Amino acid sequence: MFKQILISKQRLQLKYFMIFAAFLSLTVSQLSWAADKDAQVAWDMIDAGAMVVDVRTAEEFEAGHLPNAINIPFERIAAAFKERKIAKDKSVLLYCRSGRRSGIAFEALVSEGYTNSYNGGGLETLKSARAK
Structure with a gap:
């Protein structure tokens, strides 16, 4: 017992x-x-030539985005990187409205072996940090 x-x-x-x-x-x-989400680190990456990816919807992207950004919705990020044959060590800065979707995109890329991506957070925060 x-x-x-x-x-x-x-x-x-x-x-x-x-x-x-x-x-x-x-x-x-x-x-x-x-x-992640440190705006200064994000801008340093951009200034150093990182690929800038806006992971919001196409409509949000059309309403405004960072210069030289491309739009890949967060739910398609891993497939799109694979389709475009983006190198796994490519420096990539991800952002969205608040950092939530870019965080999901970051996790997706990490799980696929991308080693140099960064969650830059929200668009407005990034714009504000650059204006300073």
Whole structure:
């Protein structure tokens, strides 16, 4: 009887550990989206010749975007990079309205092996930082 209680307790502990690990994984993933978004780093990359990708919708892009930016909606980023045969070490600056979609795009590129991409955050924040 004692052995069954011990096994049940161990299973419960394992279950809680798995839930905690899943939560931690999601938190770390979301923190990595937020970890980038330094406008000065973004502008330094742009000034150094990084490829600038606006990951918003085509309509948002048409309403205004950074100079030399191309538009690839975030949900198509990995496929579009593959189709365009963009080098996996190409310096890429991603941005959107707030940094959320560019964070998703960043994660997609990282999972495909792109090693030099950066989540620049939101368009207005980037514009404001450049104006200073």
